Amino acid sequence: MEALSGKHELEFTVRDYECDLQGVVNNANYQHYLEHARHEFLITKGVSFAGLHEEGVDLIVTHVEIDYKYPLKSRDRFIIRTDIERDGNVRLVFNQNIFRLPDEKPVVKAKVTGVATMNGKPVPPGNLIEKLGLL
Amino acid sequence: MEALSGKHELEFTVRDYECDLQGVVNNANYQHYLEHARHEFLITKGVSFAGLHEEGVDLIVTHVEIDYKYPLKSRDRFIIRTDIERDGNVRLVFNQNIFRLPDEKPVVKAKVTGVATMNGKPVPPGNLIEKLGLL
Amino acid sequence: MEALSGKHELEFTVRDYECDLQGVVNNANYQHYLEHARHEFLITKGVSFAGLHEEGVDLIVTHVEIDYKYPLKSRDRFIIRTDIERDGNVRLVFNQNIFRLPDEKPVVKAKVTGVATMNGKPVPPGNLIEKLGLL
Amino acid sequence: MEALSGKHELEFTVRDYECDLQGVVNNANYQHYLEHARHEFLITKGVSFAGLHEEGVDLIVTHVEIDYKYPLKSRDRFIIRTDIERDGNVRLVFNQNIFRLPDEKPVVKAKVTGVATMNGKPVPPGNLIEKLGLL
Numbered sequence: 001m002e003a004l005s006g007k008h009e010l011e012f013t014v015r016d017y018e019c020d021l022q023g024v025v026n027n028a029n030y031q032h033y034l035e036h037a038r039h040e041f042l043i044t045k046g047v048s049f050a051g052l053h054e055e056g057v058d059l060i061v062t063h064v065e066i067d068y069k070y071p072l073k074s075r076d077r078f079i080i081r082t083d084i085e086r087d088g089n090v091r092l093v094f095n096q097n098i099f100r101l102p103d104e105k106p107v108v109k110a111k112v113t114g115v116a117t118m119n120g121k122p123v124p125p126g127n128l129i130e131k132l133g134l135l
Numbered sequence: 136m137e138a139l140s141g142k143h144e145l146e147f148t149v150r151d152y153e154c155d156l157q158g159v160v161n162n163a164n165y166q167h168y169l170e171h172a173r174h175e176f177l178i179t180k181g182v183s184f185a186g187l188h189e190e191g192v193d194l195i196v197t198h199v200e201i202d203y204k205y206p207l208k209s210r211d212r213f214i215i216r217t218d219i220e221r222d223g224n225v226r227l228v229f230n231q232n233i234f235r236l237p238d239e240k241p242v243v244k245a246k247v248t249g250v251a252t253m254n255g256k257p258v259p260p261g262n263l264i265e266k267l268g269l270l
Numbered sequence: 271m272e273a274l275s276g277k278h279e280l281e282f283t284v285r286d287y288e289c290d291l292q293g294v295v296n297n298a299n300y301q302h303y304l305e306h307a308r309h310e311f312l313i314t315k316g317v318s319f320a321g322l323h324e325e326g327v328d329l330i331v332t333h334v335e336i337d338y339k340y341p342l343k344s345r346d347r348f349i350i351r352t353d354i355e356r357d358g359n360v361r362l363v364f365n366q367n368i369f370r371l372p373d374e375k376p377v378v379k380a381k382v383t384g385v386a387t388m389n390g391k392p393v394p395p396g397n398l399i400e401k402l403g404l405l
Numbered sequence: 406m407e408a409l410s411g412k413h414e415l416e417f418t419v420r421d422y423e424c425d426l427q428g429v430v431n432n433a434n435y436q437h438y439l440e441h442a443r444h445e446f447l448i449t450k451g452v453s454f455a456g457l458h459e460e461g462v463d464l465i466v467t468h469v470e471i472d473y474k475y476p477l478k479s480r481d482r483f484i485i486r487t488d489i490e491r492d493g494n495v496r497l498v499f500n501q502n503i504f505r506l507p508d509e510k511p512v513v514k515a516k517v518t519g520v521a522t523m524n525g526k527p528v529p530p531g532n533l534i535e536k537l538g539l540l
Contacts, residue, residue, distance in 0.1 A: 015437070015444075016440065016444050016454055016455060017437045020151065020152055020154060021151060021154040022330075023455075026302075027331050028152060028299070031298035032298045032420070035298065036422065049421055050479035058292050060338070062337070063335075064297070064338075065335045067333050068330070068334075075448070150305075151319055151320060152305055154320075156455055157458055157465075161437075163437045164433070166433035166436055170431075170433065174285075174286050183345075185343075185426055195427075196473055198473065202467070202468050203467050203468065208320075209318075209319075210318075210320070286426060289426040291425070296422050298422060
């Protein structure tokens with residue numbers, strides 16, 4: 001697998017409570033994993049999801065597309081690779097891929113679109129763009 | 136089963152995502168059910184958990200004791216019966232029981248102790264006590 | 271809003287634990303809601319998600335697209351409308367919309383693609399198709 | 406803080422989706438953390454929760470007592486220390502403590518009682534006891 005320069009990577013282990021009665025990770029929990037990876041990615045850029053909320057700015061997701069390619073099971077290790085791009089003036093697009101470890105089997109491919117909002121209205125992400133290196 | 140006069144009752148149906156790889160409701164999810172039943176009980180008394188939070192008052196749980204008697208499975212219907220009592224000047228104690236429907240099989244018996252806090256400090260629940268009829 | 275004949279409808283109330291630190295329902299939880307609505311829809315057609323699993327057939331989601339239009343808050347009531355169509359020989363597509371009640375404000379629009387699998391391999395949904403009235 | 410020899414330790418970071426509208430980790434999620442720590446502890450002893458389930462043996466929780474001492478917030482790091490003891494012939498008791506890092510502030514103190522079951526009936530934990538060093 002080629003090196004994905006510039007991407008943020010975060011490693012996880014499946015916890016048993018994340019599996020459902022089919023014995024695999026429940027679909028919704030991948031969104032939890034992806035959210036956590038995005039927030040950790042933002043932290044590396046000096047942007048705090050919780051901190052922004054306290055300042056009155058909320059990062060919200062407006063659209064997700066997720067391909068489920070292979071299910072994760074109890075105690076599987078996996079990695080999420082995240083990068084980000086701009087889409088026009090207000091939208092940020094996160095491209096996120098989950099691979100099982102150590103065999104790098106593709107598990108999930110996701111495209112997550114978000115905007116920054118203040119009082120429920122989209123705002124240009126302004127200095128967020130700068131911090132994220134998307135200027 | 137004798138009528139439990141004065142108790143609040145709320146009916147639920149198990150959702151598949153609440154079950155774990157053992158095919159039964161995951162233990163932690165009973166705490167979610169119990170919380171929801173408490174908050175709905177409080178609403179019937181004119182007390183909103185979310186509303187109090189916005190006013191700077193947080194109801195927090197300080198102690199729980201839960202007996203797990205029988206597991207719930209996919210699509211089981213169940214009822215939670217909740218009542219409340221005072222324990223000294225600041226503590227409120229919720230007694231909560233979960234019964235499977237329609238056979239009333241005991242599922243969970245819980246005692247949940249909470250306090251009202253402001254800026255992280257316990258405060259006498261004051262007019263909460265009055266609203267809850269515990270004066 | 272026009273009558274959507276033939277659609278399955280299921281009503282919910284937001285539970286406080288489903289809200290995150292932004293004070294609104296966490297994105298992943300909408301997938302939980304949607305899953306529960308699909309499974310209840312299937313039940314009305316005589317198809318049990320948990321029952322199929324016990325018979326060795328797993329219904330799995332292969333792709334989701336979700337538009338998040340408006341956030342739900344503590345105690346909001348909402349309805350999910352679900353219908354289903356075939357996509358080729360093995361894929362089933364669920365179209366699902368969430369509306370806040372009572373004002374029918376659009377909250378989420380989702381398209382969820384699934385397949386039936388046995389031992390991890392897709393199988394033609396066979397008598398599932400018949401039960402679902404998609405023959 | 407004195408060294409707790411023989412205890413199992415597992416480190417976590419709070420994920421934003423684990424926080425509720427009060428901005429702190431939701432009470433039920435501590436049970437998820439505690440479960441994960443127990444299962445990882447068992448793995449170090451050669452006992453797999455998911456593996457046992459596939460062999461027809463289910464470890465189930467029959468009773469929990471949890472003291473909530475201090476709330477965790479977004480991105481807090483914490484550690485769970487777990488040890489285990491026997492209680493009679495069939496019960497295992499896990500003593501678990503959560504401390505915030507790096508200041509070791511006590512967060513949660515829990516006592517979790519479990520039994521091994523087969524076909525829903527408690528069974529003497531037998532070679533489990535041996536593996537866990539409780540003989």
